[in-house]
Amino acid sequence: MISDDKLVTLEIVDLAFDGKSVAHRDGKVVFLKGGLPGETVEAEIVQNRRRYDKALVRRVIRKSEHRIEARCSHFGQCGGCTWQDLDYQQQLRFKRKQVVDCLERLGGFKEIEVAELLGVEEPFFYRNKMEFSFHVDDDGTLRLGLHERGRFDRIFDLSECYLQSELSNRIVRFMREFAVTNGIPAYNVRTHEGYLRFLVIRQAARTRQLMVNLVTNLGDFFDVDKLVTDMTAAVPEITTIIHNRTGKVSNIAVGETEEILYGPGYIEEELSGRRFQIRANSFFQTNSLQAERLYDLAFEMLDPQPGERVLDLYCGAGTIGILLADRVAEVIGVELVADAVEAARLNAQRNDIGNISFFCGHVRDFLRETPAEKLDHPTVIVDPPRAGLHPKAVKRIIEIQPEKVLYISCNPATFARDAKLFTEAGYILPVVRPVDMFPHTMHIELVGRFYRI
Ligand SMILES: C[S@@+](CC[C@H](N)C(=O)[O-])C[C@H]1O[C@@H](n2cnc3c(N)ncnc32)[C@H](O)[C@@H]1O
Known part of the structure; x- marks a missing residue:
């Protein structure tokens, strides 16, 4: 039995980064499990903190027009999909808004254009x-x-x-x-x-x-x-x-x-006409079809030139570098997981790519150990895990003075933090292009290209 003083009526105004919904009560933010923006709900307050409360939606009093029937019987219980009950176009709208919020709040950016989110063609059965x-x-x-x-x-x-x-x-x-x-x-x-x-x-x-x-x-x-x-x-x-x-x-x-x-x-x-070997322990983009579109978009933003030397940092099984290699002079991939590097070398060989090499180790060690003259103002691509770039890695990338840095990120919050460091060092970031790789979940991928001025 829930006591009446714990039940409150709330208006949901937003969706939060972790998939919860957001309301306001007595000047405090309330994070709710369940509920969609535009809905009025009856909710149980389950945690009272100094700066925010946590609540569970017990009943939707007024439904959002964007609420749809979730397809899966495990929806609500499962930690996988958080937004299967929200119309897909609205999912895209909220994801884009979260990118804008992160850039403004965590990066202090006001002027960057955030492009429309590139949605998927098939929002179910998309994971490999x-x-x-x-x-x-x-x-x-x-x-x-x-x-x-x-x-x-x-x-x-x-x-x-x-x-x-x-x-x-x-x-x-x-x-x-x-x-x-x-x-x-x-x-x-x-x-x-x-x-x-x-x-x-x-x-x-x-x-x-x-x-x-x-x-x-x-x-x-x-x-x-x-x-x-x-x-x-x-x-x-x-x-x-x-x-x-x-x-x-x-x-x-x-x-x-x-x-x-x-x-x-x-x-x-x-992927894009090339064949890649995937091993049990090596990273490979989880949504293959959307990965092709992500890379197409990334390369369009990068605008690779025949004379360029490209560093493909956090390269996994070498996908990005291999797809790019015939458009540039040379690619050097850097990756920590030995299995992935082995797969990357094999993938390069099988695709007849002769101008790519791989360094197995930490990005920061590669950048520390390789003299800047040897790298000679390369173009840098980074595609780090959710934690983003180590501040020392950013510092060293800036020291080697790339003309272009292409950043592919799976976490807008760490992207915003790192982007701030690049722009403070004189780089400009005119546009960010978010891509949806994971419908019904709160995950967001994005691409940004920095120019040196
Ligand atoms: C998001 S994945 C990107 C993979 C690849 N670019 C692709 O598109 O398939 C990040 C990769 O960074 C690697 N990694 C994580 N920390 C690293 C580090 N400190 N130095 C080098 N590689 C790292 C992971 O093993 C993983 O393969």
């Missing part, structure tokens, strides 16, 4: 990679699915998902049943006991090659042949099965050792 978690409930029940919204320690049993494919849903159902039938225990994130940790499924959008990567605690499966035989019989479309083992307590789906159980151990994807 999904990471499902195993979990054991207090009563010993094995679960396999996705995280409950806002809970790192709670997994619900997934029966459907519209982000990857029907095949991927089938693999999840098969694996859960196989684990239960054969008594293979799930890993417990609290006690660090148990075996099965993650099921990672990757399927290339163009070639349809399909990888299943099981990430477990240390040790062997009781009967690996049975696993492979049953899994490939249940889903014959699978082209490779991989087993990664990790004894680390950190909850990430990357193994310390890798064993190929079936097939070649990798899948291949096609």
Whole structure:
């Protein structure tokens, strides 16, 4: 029973960066789970902080005209999609607004043009990679699915998902049943006991090659042949099965050792007419079709010239550099993950690219160790993880005096912070182009090009 003094009527005015909605009450901001801008809701205040309150929407009193029926039965419980109940055009509008807000609030920018968000053509079944978690409930029940919204320690049993494919849903159902039938225990994130940790499924959008990567605690499966035989019989479309083992307590789906159980151990994807090998532990853009459009847009902004030397920093499996190489004089890719660099070298070779080389290590070490004269005012492309650029990396990039810096970002907040450093050092940033890679989620990708003046 909720006491009446905790129930309040609120007008939702905005959406926040983490997918919550926003209202105001007694001069304070309220962040709500549920609710869409333009709606009047009855909400329960669940946390009272000095500067803001947190609330849960209990009832929508007046609906937004942009509210739609969510397609997935797990919507609301699942941490994956936060905006499946919001019309797609409105999702784009709010994402663009968040880019503008970040640039203004965190970067102090007032004059930058923020272009319309480039939306996707297909807002469902767009992911080439999904990471499902195993979990054991207090009563010993094995679960396999996705995280409950806002809970790192709670997994619900997934029966459907519209982000990857029907095949991927089938693999999840098969694996859960196989684990239960054969008594293979799930890993417990609290006690660090148990075996099965993650099921990672990757399927290339163009070639349809399909990888299943099981990430477990240390040790062997009781009967690996049975696993492979049953899994490939249940889903014959699978082209490779991989087993990664990790004894680390950190909850990430990357193994310390890798064993190929079936097939070649990798899948291949096609982007803009080039072929790329993808391994279990290397980064690859998760929405292949939209990645092509992102790169097209990025290259149009970059305007590459035949004589340019390009540094492709945070290059992953070399995608950007490889797609750019025949338009410039030389590309040097820099990437921390050895597996990704190995894939990048192979990808360059297979695509007959002779003017690209790769450095395996930290971007800041590469920039520190490489004399500026050797780099000779290169064009710099950066595509860092969500944390953005290390301040020392920004400082060093500025020291090598590139004429152009193209920044691809998956986090408008860290982009705004880093952009401020570039503009304070004399670079100008005329336009930012946001791209939607992940419909129904709050994630935003963007591209900005800095010029030296
Ligand atoms: C957002 S991904 C970009 C990958 C690539 N540009 C692409 O489009 O496929 C970021 C990459 O940066 C790598 N990385 C993270 N920290 C790094 C660092 N300090 N130095 C070099 N690479 C790093 C990650 O392993 C990952 O491959």
